[in-house]
Amino acid sequence: MPQPATPHRPVPESAGRRRVAAPEFPAATILGYPRIGPRRELKRAMEAYWAGKADLAQLRETGRRLRAGTWTDLAGRGLAGQVSNTFSDYDQVLDAALLLGAVPDRYRRSTPEDTVFAAARGADGLAPLRMTKWFDTNYHYLVPEIGPETRFRADPAKPLAEYAEARELGVETRPVLLGPVTFLLLSEPTAGAPAGFTPLSRLDAVLDAYEQILGALADAGAGWVQLDEPALVADRTPDELAATATAYRRLGGLAHRPALFVASYFGALREALPVLAASPVEAIGLDLVRGELPDELDVVRGKVIVAGVVSGRDVWRTDATRANEQLDRLRAAGVPVSVSTSCSLLHVPYDLAAETDLPADLTGQLAFAAQKVDEVVALAAGDTGTGTVPAPVPAAAPAALPPVTDRSPYPVRAAAQAARLALPDLPTTTIGSFPQTGELRAARAELAAGRLDPARYDAIIEAEIDRVLALQEQLGLDVLVHGEPERNDMVQYFAEHLDGFAVTGNGWVQSYGSRCTRPPILHGEVRRTGPITVRWARYAQSRTDRPVKGMLTGPVTIVAWSFVRGDLPLRTVVHQVAEAVRGEVADLEAEGIGIVQVDEPALRELLPLRAAERDDYLDWAVAAYRRATSGAGDDTQIHTHLCYSDADEVLAAIDALDADVTSIESARSHGRILVEPALRSFARGLGPGVYDIHSQRVPSVVEIADELRAARVALPAGRVWANPDCGLKTRGYAEVTEALRNLVAAAREVRHAATVPVRRD
Numbered sequence: 001m002p003q004p005a006t007p008h009r010p011v012p013e014s015a016g017r018r019r020v021a022a023p024e025f026p027a028a029t030i031l032g033y034p035r036i037g038p039r040r041e042l043k044r045a046m047e048a049y050w051a052g053k054a055d056l057a058q059l060r061e062t063g064r065r066l067r068a069g070t071w072t073d074l075a076g077r078g079l080a081g082q083v084s085n086t087f088s089d090y091d092q093v094l095d096a097a098l099l100l101g102a103v104p105d106r107y108r109r110s111t112p113e114d115t116v117f118a119a120a121r122g123a124d125g126l127a128p129l130r131m132t133k134w135f136d137t138n139y140h141y142l143v144p145e146i147g148p149e150t151r152f153r154a155d156p157a158k159p160l161a162e163y164a165e166a167r168e169l170g171v172e173t174r175p176v177l178l179g180p181v182t183f184l185l186l187s188e189p190t191a192g193a194p195a196g197f198t199p200l201s202r203l204d205a206v207l208d209a210y211e212q213i214l215g216a217l218a219d220a221g222a223g224w225v226q227l228d229e230p231a232l233v234a235d236r237t238p239d240e241l242a243a244t245a246t247a248y249r250r251l252g253g254l255a256h257r258p259a260l261f262v263a264s265y266f267g268a269l270r271e272a273l274p275v276l277a278a279s280p281v282e283a284i285g286l287d288l289v290r291g292e293l294p295d296e297l298d299v300v301r302g303k304v305i306v307a308g309v310v311s312g313r314d315v316w317r318t319d320a321t322r323a324n325e326q327l328d329r330l331r332a333a334g335v336p337v338s339v340s341t342s343c344s345l346l347h348v349p350y351d352l353a354a355e356t357d358l359p360a361d362l363t364g365q366l367a368f369a370a371q372k373v374d375e376v377v378a379l380a381a382g383d384t385g386t387g388t389v390p391a392p393v394p395a396a397a398p399a400a401l402p403p404v405t406d407r408s409p410y411p412v413r414a415a416a417q418a419a420r421l422a423l424p425d426l427p428t429t430t431i432g433s434f435p436q437t438g439e440l441r442a443a444r445a446e447l448a449a450g451r452l453d454p455a456r457y458d459a460i461i462e463a464e465i466d467r468v469l470a471l472q473e474q475l476g477l478d479v480l481v482h483g484e485p486e487r488n489d490m491v492q493y494f495a496e497h498l499d500g501f502a503v504t505g506n507g508w509v510q511s512y513g514s515r516c517t518r519p520p521i522l523h524g525e526v527r528r529t530g531p532i533t534v535r536w537a538r539y540a541q542s543r544t545d546r547p548v549k550g551m552l553t554g555p556v557t558i559v560a561w562s563f564v565r566g567d568l569p570l571r572t573v574v575h576q577v578a579e580a581v582r583g584e585v586a587d588l589e590a591e592g593i594g595i596v597q598v599d600e601p602a603l604r605e606l607l608p609l610r611a612a613e614r615d616d617y618l619d620w621a622v623a624a625y626r627r628a629t630s631g632a633g634d635d636t637q638i639h640t641h642l643c644y645s646d647a648d649e650v651l652a653a654i655d656a657l658d659a660d661v662t663s664i665e666s667a668r669s670h671g672r673i674l675v676e677p678a679l680r681s682f683a684r685g686l687g688p689g690v691y692d693i694h695s696q697r698v699p700s701v702v703e704i705a706d707e708l709r710a711a712r713v714a715l716p717a718g719r720v721w722a723n724p725d726c727g728l729k730t731r732g733y734a735e736v737t738e739a740l741r742n743l744v745a746a747a748r749e750v751r752h753a754a755t756v757p758v759r760r761d
């Protein structure tokens, strides 16, 4: 029988060091909450501010209203353990850099918001900070730059203001800060840092700042502070574990501080658990969805355990039986417990109540952020009836799939493709999407609402394809795209056309800054019931003599960017999706499409945080990609695209995908990928991105030509393609036109220079 949880006072192991005993830790809590707004209010406010259509006061007022709305709503749901400083104008890692006074000087502006936006988006000709994926999620953070010279200066204004704001509403909160170890492990060395420098070597200086911040929060009355240390669930070296011990011995040893709760998430702490447990912090958060309790609970004795039993990474209701087993084990061992989410709820949509069109039997199995809070509250109250249901019953075993076959060896294919496509040296192309105009979005909304005749919608799409093709021909690109105007999103579009998926109306999840996606819900056996993209590909190819790429999303990405039912093994699901993509490739070929791009931007994202699990993942991920593409004939050129994927970590797997041409993120990591030795033996086509499409900045011909020349030095001759980093859908036509014009000019210049014979006078 589950017993109701009561608030607990931690055993005062560290008493004597702190002046006052730790206050009670609430019986139910969460690690964080979405912040973009239930109706994406913050997105609209940010974009209006950037466009000069709203002032800073209006942006701040939107933030204040969203925070107040969340605190009030969660209080109404009975959540005692509320949090603050989980709001962000752009990104919580960038906020942490600001908190520590460590944002590079070149981005400093007169208000914190403008500093954040300059660092996140670039400004005045400055490239922004590098952006990459937050652990194995589809959320992107800005990578802080830390060097030997970086000065740290505590600037706790934001957490203090949010704490005070909640208090004024009568809500006591626990400020949430990124922990010092994770902050430094996620940072990269400044450009001028000496070889071998690691940001973690600046730990002492960073801890000076944390010391002041914790003191300021204690002065303000905060009883608890949460320090997020998700980096501790990945493999860590002995030095990194020693740094963790140093950090928490020092912060825990402060005489003047709030009680400390160190939150881990996205996996099990393993060897980092005894390190934290031995430090004088009062509470430790464990992800008990992806991880398990340690066999021996003695290790956590003396700490409050914040038990993450409600998943913050999916949209499924909690299996109350499993959750209660873990809670009961802790309670039976006399360990003080707080019921919590496994991580911040940032990664799930706000509220299931906003969905009106989901099938009723599916709705009964779902929980979004608000419902997950209800579950946490119910589990803490020992209530097993109302808040939770058992996991869904697995569907009947799916039909066995045919074995994966191999394509002909690359040289055979390359020759067949060269004969068919006759492309120039250094071919130019784009990644697929062109700017999504307001008219397109409006037309799609009208169609969905039944107010636009489908034939009229099709005509709008055809006109858009014509315009995109004409622009590309005029710019002189070699391999064209149709621009993806019919797609709301590269995953959702396919989910809408496949059996086994449901799509939400309002299930937005923040991806980066103001960008959100609506991940589809994969709840049953996946099946393609007919061609999906063929109609538009056929139309586009009929309008031009140049090759138009067919454009598909790969199986790993479709699965990674969906909420997959918890009891369905990813490796099974991904092969079902791959079989559907394979059918689509065959249908495109039958229409005479000579190039098919199968995007896998999420390949790196699903890579397990623990090295020991990676080979297994890459095996099934690569096999799924090959299932999707290996049916293609020798003279069909298969492209793939990877973005923000730290491709250097998965180069062998990229090679194993066996695509004929791979385009890859590179611009924002300053061509880092090009120096990888493994690339020199990359035996197929490769297009390192030379235009950072996540920024509004237009790269010059000189800049692009330099990058292309660097690529041609680093890569085997004749294999380099010229292309942007990613699709262009989030950009405007003016900047895209200029950037692509520069890209074509740069490619021609480099191409030409390579063929001009050396003159001897």
Ligand code: MET
Binding pocket: 431, 432, 433, 484, 490, 551, 599, 601, 641, 643, 726, 727, 728, 729
């Ligand atoms: C996030 S990767 C995007 C690839 C897609 N083909 C596009 O251009 O939008």
Ligand SMILES: [Zn+2]
Binding pocket: 431, 601, 641, 642, 643, 725, 726, 727
């Ligand atoms: Zn991309």
